[in-house]
Amino acid sequence: xxxxxESALVVRxxxxxxxxxxxxxxxxxxxxIRVAMGIVESRAVAEEVAQDTWVAVLQSIGGFEGRSSLxxxxxxxxxxxxxxxxxxxxxxxxxxxxxxxxxxAAAFDGRGHWKDMPELWDEVTAERIVAGxxxxxxxxxAIDALPAGQRAVLILRGQEGMEAGEVCAAxxxxxxxxxxxxxxxxxxxRAHLDGLVRGVG
Amino acid sequence: MLSCKEVAxxxxxxxxxxxxxxxxxxxxxxxxxxxGCSAFIAQMRVTRALTSIPVAPVAADNDAxxxxxxxxxxxxx
Numbered sequence: 307x308x309x310x311x312e313s314a315l316v317v318r319x320x321x322x323x324x325x326x327x328x329x330x331x332x333x334x335x336x337x338x339i340r341v342a343m344g345i346v347e348s349r350a351v352a353e354e355v356a357q358d359t360w361v362a363v364l365q366s367i368g369g370f371e372g373r374s375s376l377x378x379x380x381x382x383x384x385x386x387x388x389x390x391x392x393x394x395x396x397x398x399x400x401x402x403x404x405x406x407x408x409x410x411a412a413a414f415d416g417r418g419h420w421k422d423m424p425e426l427w428d429e430v431t432a433e434r435i436v437a438g439x440x441x442x443x444x445x446x447x448a449i450d451a452l453p454a455g456q457r458a459v460l461i462l463r464g465q466e467g468m469e470a471g472e473v474c475a476a477x478x479x480x481x482x483x484x485x486x487x488x489x490x491x492x493x494x495x496r497a498h499l500d501g502l503v504r505g506v507g
Numbered sequence: 508m509l510s511c512k513e514v515a516x517x518x519x520x521x522x523x524x525x526x527x528x529x530x531x532x533x534x535x536x537x538x539x540x541x542x543g544c545s546a547f548i549a550q551m552r553v554t555r556a557l558t559s560i561p562v563a564p565v566a567a568d569n570d571a572x573x574x575x576x577x578x579x580x581x582x583x584x
Binding site: 322324327328331332333335336337357360361364365410413414417418419420423424425426427441442445446449460464465466467485488489491492495496499500 | 513515516518519523525542544547549550553558560562565573576577580583584
């Protein structure tokens, strides 16, 4: 679904207005590279794929019909390009949630009780993290260490604020699969933050 | 009664509002008596909030790259 602001932006892009493109580029470029980095082998290749994506976006913006948001359309192009680049380089990338266990598997005893009880993150400790290492930078660090599928889901659904259905369409996964990936991704980020809190506290 | 492990597995579904009324009631029952799981759910809420903050736009020092993209797109049209 396209809101009025987005239609206006599309019109400006079709007209070839540089400022419109610049705004779009600045808003999404970092996330495009981060999503691509989960799929291709290096940051350099991810940057190349992101550049290619922008060229493709400008080439086909005239045919954009607003059936999805502009962002999800752009990310779908990126993911296609990143995947074909990865397979050309002999890399197999799957967004499937199957197989890998989540990081809580070892957190419980045989009866399903916590071995080590989680404790509330008190605000003072959280503030100390924010002051010391900037908590958002830590969140980004943790996201960028996730496997491709979890990383893409957390960036698109969380940081880019895309609708669940749009994330699924862009990645070619089911909604059930997306929920599993989102949950696992959050578990890992939570564990990272908990480690920091305990370390600081 | 749900185990802590089962509560943790349903944490995202709970905070994303994807549980049925009955499942939610089961979760609440466990959370009222289990401090560890309450803390865990609170941490997951903070995690969800922190991972839902849009990343700041890239700095405006990409003029050359933007020009290159525009030129390339124009060339291919």
